[in-house]
Amino acid sequence: MPQHEKVSRVIDLVQEHYVFPEIAAEVTGLLRTRLAEGSYTGLADDALAIAITRDLQSANGDKHLRLLHHTDPVPESRGDDESDLTEMRTWADLTAHGVARAERLPGNVGYLDIQPILFPTAVAADAIAAAMTLVAPADALIIDLRGCLGGEVSMTSYFCAFLLGAEPVELSGIFEAATGRVRQLWTPAHVPGRRFGATKPLWLLTSGTTFSGGEAVAYDLQQLGRAVIVGDRTRGGAHPREGFRVAEFLEATIPVARSVSPITGTNWEGTGVTPDVECPADQALEVAYRAALNHVVELGGENGRRQVLDEARAALS
CATH class of the missing domain: 3.30.750.44 (Transcription Regulator spoIIAA)
Structure with a gap:
């Protein structure tokens, strides 16, 4: 041609x-x-x-x-x-279904590293549920989106549901050019496994690489007041x-569409998500982890938690 x-x-x-x-x-x-x-x-x-x-x-x-x-x-x-799903499944199988790391850090702080993308629920729902179940008992949670290059809308709402309560919450919807209407997006009332929930502290790490679906999670949870964003401003792709x-x-x-927040009426296109705590991306984990450890220390060592308190203090020293 x-x-x-x-x-x-x-x-x-x-x-x-x-x-x-x-x-x-x-x-x-x-x-x-x-x-x-x-x-x-x-x-x-x-x-x-x-x-x-x-x-x-x-x-x-x-x-x-x-x-x-x-x-x-x-x-x-x-x-x-x-x-498309077949290609996604192959990619997901080679990348731990988007869960690069899921672990308990000293001090009973959960840590999830999500990359390269938030795969569609049809591909990675079980893996996300398993990872969230592992970190759900933590006193605080850090989710690393610095290497998250995108995600599918059903997965972003599914993922956010583990970080909120059972009552559905409206997230950024999708204005579709073909229909001229906004398709609302809500977190599901039921998810398999355990939720981390809506009350324990949550930090999200971002970088200039964080894009699209990864940004959607950061933007919506920030607007809801659910998470503290730590790191660099994200790349800025909301369409x-x-x-x-x-x-x-x-x-x-x-x-063919654009994201519309029910809170702001707009999105992060071009501007990216602005962190609540701005710092170089390679320092974001350290900054968030220290904040999480301080929270654990404030909880004290009652009810058999002496080991956790000792771990937190040791990690801070």
């Missing part, structure tokens, strides 16, 4: 699917101008993807609006849910997207 046909295909897809019609008109106009000027002429697919992505993001910096170059052929159809085949090795990812 000639390069001008690939660019024309991207233009058509953005016009048809992008959740912001005004921005779609602006960036596709720019692509047409660049095409007429010959800016894309002679570019190999990888260079074309970089150039098109730069122009697509020039209007509003939407990090989900991209042209991606793949080393393997892009499937003719990206809408096969079962095929759910779909992938569309452009050519054999090119895929356009286009936001």
